[in-house]
Amino acid sequence: MSAPLGNQGVSAKQYATSTTPVRGTADGDVATLAGGEILVIQNLSATPLCVRLGTGATTDIFHYIVPACNVQDDGTSPPFYIDNWIGIVSVIKQSGTTRYMQNKLSN
Numbered sequence: 001m002s003a004p005l006g007n008q009g010v011s012a013k014q015y016a017t018s019t020t021p022v023r024g025t026a027d028g029d030v031a032t033l034a035g036g037e038i039l040v041i042q043n044l045s046a047t048p049l050c051v052r053l054g055t056g057a058t059t060d061i062f063h064y065i066v067p068a069c070n071v072q073d074d075g076t077s078p079p080f081y082i083d084n085w086i087g088i089v090s091v092i093k094q095s096g097t098t099r100y101m102q103n104k105l106s107n
Contacts, residue, residue: 015105038083
């Protein structure tokens with residue numbers, strides 16, 4: 001059983017492969033997921049991060065918001081998991097500077 005889309009917890013499924021984590025500093029497409037892959041995003045900014053399933057996230061067109069950190073880079077924003085989407089995932093900051101870590105998990 002896998003975690004629900006956008007789960008703030010931990011998926012019950014175990015994965016064998018992780019890509020090298022990437023620090024993102026720009027709005028736009030962040031990953032393309034294939035079947036069986038999970039994307040993990042952690043917001044590092046002190047402002048919320050909007051996430052869209054598909055290309056072209058805007059502050060008006062998005063599916064989810066990843067909470068802000070208390071202070072930039074303090075790690076207080078929880079990891080955000082997407083595990084039942086196939087296709088592009090895009091992000092945009094609500095304001096300020098875009099900063100996040102992302103990596104894909106797969107078997």
